[in-house]
Amino acid sequence: MTPDVWLPLPPDEIDGLPEGPRYHFWDGGETYPADPEECDFYVVPYMKPAEVCLRPLPRMRSVRVVQTLSAGIDHVRPGLKDLPSGVRLCNARGVHEASTAELTLTLILASLRGIPGFVRAQDRGEWQGGFRPALADRTVLIVGYGSIGAAVEDRLVPFEVARVARVARSARTTERGPVHPLTELPSLLPEADVVVLTTPLTESTRHLVDAAFLARMKDGALLVNVARGPVVDTKALLTEVGSGRITAALDVTDPEPLPADHPLWEAPGVLVTPHVGGPTSAFLPRAKRLLRDQLRRYVNHEELGNVILVTGTEDV
Helix, strand or coil: CEEEEEECHHHHCCCCCCCCCCCECCCCCCCCCCCHEEEEECCCCCCHHHHHHCCCCCCCCCEEEEEECCCCCCCCHHHHCHHHHCCCEEECCCCHHHHHHHHHHHHHHHHHHCCCHHHHHHHHHCCCCCCCCCCCEEEEEEECCHHHHHEEEEEHHHHCCCCCEEEEEECEEEEEEEEEHHHHHHCCCHHHHEEEEECCCCCCCCEEHHHHHHHHHHCEEEECCCHHHHHCCCCHHHHHHHHCCCEEEEEECCCCCCCCCCHHHHHCCCCEECCCCCCCHHHHHHEEEEEEEEHHHHHHHCCCCEEEEEEECCCC
16 A cells, blocks of 8 residues: 655645655645545644644544654644544654754853843843853753753853753763753752753643742753743742742743733743744754654555554553
């Protein structure tokens, strides 16, 4: 059987796609490029609302692979119940590490060095000097130490940080040092000058950063969220930053998009960027490389990379 592949990028713009499949371009438009029931390999449109990405899934009765172009899969998970057993869900590990890590360092440096204030002063034509904290000699805690967390650490090293502490769901050892389990997070938080969130959104990480988490952060610490908005309890965060005890830099928020009248926009010590960690010039080359590799594996009946779960084998 000739497999049907749905791509959110025009197939003729992806050099090196394996021969054999029928390729269809669909980026979330109202009209489907082919019958969803015949789709074997579905690449989810990138940066589209969840309702768009999920719309064809109930009709995809023959699908064998669902491939996201995002590191997170939380926007796709609600539609997995509509799929037959044995469907492999794959994420985009390897695509967003560079861009997200770059933005993480940008948010840290901009927040510590007071760049938003300088920009506002420039708009007013005011010359405002002052003494600001450096990233050098600081302790950074990375919560959710996967490939993006490791990429963040790669970029922290040249800045002469005093220490990088790493936390993941379970303990392990890396070339750079130990990764602590989540159970040790309470003892690590009071030592960190900068706390970076790179954890996926799951039921166990939703509101991981609650009032108790924030209360354990040291006075003057910076919270950086490049994970998912609901990892942080927004109400609890507003209370802490409102007191001036900590600051925050957020590429993701809850809710998202952030309404114009939301208090986070004007909260003291908060820098907000509109979920731009992934969409940069680095995205397309890496996304195309991932799709070429995954489709080559699929056509050759080889094991796929980045498999997060298989429907029918666990609770989705």
